[in-house]
Amino acid sequence: MFSLSDALPADKPALYETLAAQARALIEGEADAVANAANFSSLVFNSLDGLNWAGFYFFDGAELVVGPFQGKPACVRIPLGKGVCGTAAQTREIQVVADVHAFAGHIACDSASQSEIVVPLVAADGALIGVWDVDSPHLARFDEEDAKGMAELCRVFVEFGWKKTAAR
Template identity: 45%
Template sequence: MAEDLTLTATTKAARYAELRPQIEALTTGEPDLTANLANTAAALKEAFGFFWVGFYLVKEDELVLGPFQGPVACTRIRRGRGVCGASWARAQTLLVPDVEQFPGHIACSSASKSEIVVPIIRGAGNVVAVLDVDSDKLNDFDADDQEALEALAPLVASWF
């Protein structure tokens, strides 16, 4: 069944609040991880017009590209490398206002200017994936993004 997002809020925080139950409706009862990650990435991209949004999945000693929306992306990222690898290694959200200032940043796209990466943690600190969101504008993410995306992470973790 196809779904359309219905968002009427004008503030970012309120849009996230409207989006959350719609993501839950899209994924409730769906056992397929890929389908749920793909719909979540698509919903976030549609709701906010992010430059790139997607997931990297932990597979052994690397992050491997999962479902995403946006231009082609890096396929594999080592633990500790770039913003995604650092978020995985630290098991914490990284909000980067200017990716060029982040030591070891991996430039999958030169158009990416700012980034937020949220670890998806299952159990006692076991990072199973990261949610990566990029903007083509500097300093485009704030506490509202961090709070809402971190609140979404336990739902995503429940699919693993």
């Protein structure tokens, strides 16, 4: 049974392994992608320290559109190739940004954000689903261990949480 109150491991690889198992338990049996994205966002936001935003931008065929998230209100639409999210979507590569102010073209939805990690979400057939975006008010909050862990979390979301109901 899933419980957010379960103690989380202190080291990052074990922490992300536990979060991936919790995410799978949370979303695996639900068919609605919006509900899954909302619960996934809440799980990560409430489980990791030093975050001020965690959520999804889904690709609508032309641009990224904000989906379920935790944090302050966000930018609604992001063109591909613009900002950290648009860059991750266009290149389909994880973006780990230690200082968002040093990232050319950064889109500042929340002025408190100092660092960011964005993971592209790609379906099994290669289609772009969108991106998973996490911001922190701390410089250099994210590293390569976070990139690996977030990539695994996103793999779980795409495999078990992404359903066609998201394309409403």
